[in-house]
Amino acid sequence: MPRVADHDARQGQITDAVQRLIVRHGLTAVTVARTASEAGVSVGLVQHYFTAKDEMLLATFTRVNERFTARVDELVNRGEAEGRTIAEMLRQALAELIPLDDPRRGEFLVRLAFADQAAHNSRLAAVQSQTLAVIRSRVSRAIANGTVCGEVAEGADATGQALRIVAFAEGLALHTHIDDAGTPESAVFAALDDQLGRVFTGTCRRGQSG
Structure with missing residues (x-):
């Protein structure tokens, strides 16, 4: 159960970062690297949860x-x-x-x-x-x-x-x-x-x- 909760929390952290980027700069500004920076995590972690x-x-x-x-x-x-x-x-x-x-x-x-x-x-x-x-x-x-x-x-x-x-x-x-x-x-x-x-x-x- 904690692993599932952590998984959901991490995904939420990343998607919230995507939303903030869209609000500030538009959809074209969203990249894996910028999302990682916005979320305060590594590029590798973003790619772990989202393969593309x-x-x-x-x-x-x-x-x-x-x-x-x-x-x-x-x-x-x-x-x-x-x-x-x-x-x-x-x-x-x-x-x-x-x-x-x-x-x-x-x-x-x-x-x-x-x-x-x-x-x-x-x-x-x-x-x-x-x-x-x-x-x-x-x-x-x-x-x-x-x-x-x-x-x-x-x-x-x-x-x-x-x-x-x-x-x-x-x-x-x-x-x-x-x-x-x-x-x-x-x-x-x-x-x-x-x-x-x-x-x-x-x-x-x-x-x-x-």
Whole structure:
């Protein structure tokens, strides 16, 4: 068990270094030597964990996506415990995609860099596609649950609405990145509320009965 934990910690140390390099200098600046220097380890150690640069990049991309998913899971669990509406929890989850602070800004820059790289790398494209599918699926499930609960009108197209909502959130993330000063947090949440309000038009029946 300690060996597995050490292995994960070392990989995390290296992929965190890759992320920092991407945020500061872009994807083209990432090399095994620079990553080793950034992580404070030897080139040999980096090569021990990642036999090729592509493996290192793939692990970094995957790790960023896993961190996003873990945060969303935590938000949902906390929201359910606090009795929040599905719309409120979805609003918080979507905000994790938007570069509103340094951690999310760093993750956004990584996703942006890999979006370009994925156009020419089938393995990265597969991770990108899978990640998008998972996000859409979770939003679709939230809408379907909203229908059962009463927050969403009967007959709503959960899949179609999920596509629109996720695309809107990603577009909002890009606008925030390009024009940070002109896209304050208050405007971001107002835009999300407006978009979600088009789908989540009702009140949860469980809330009414409580």
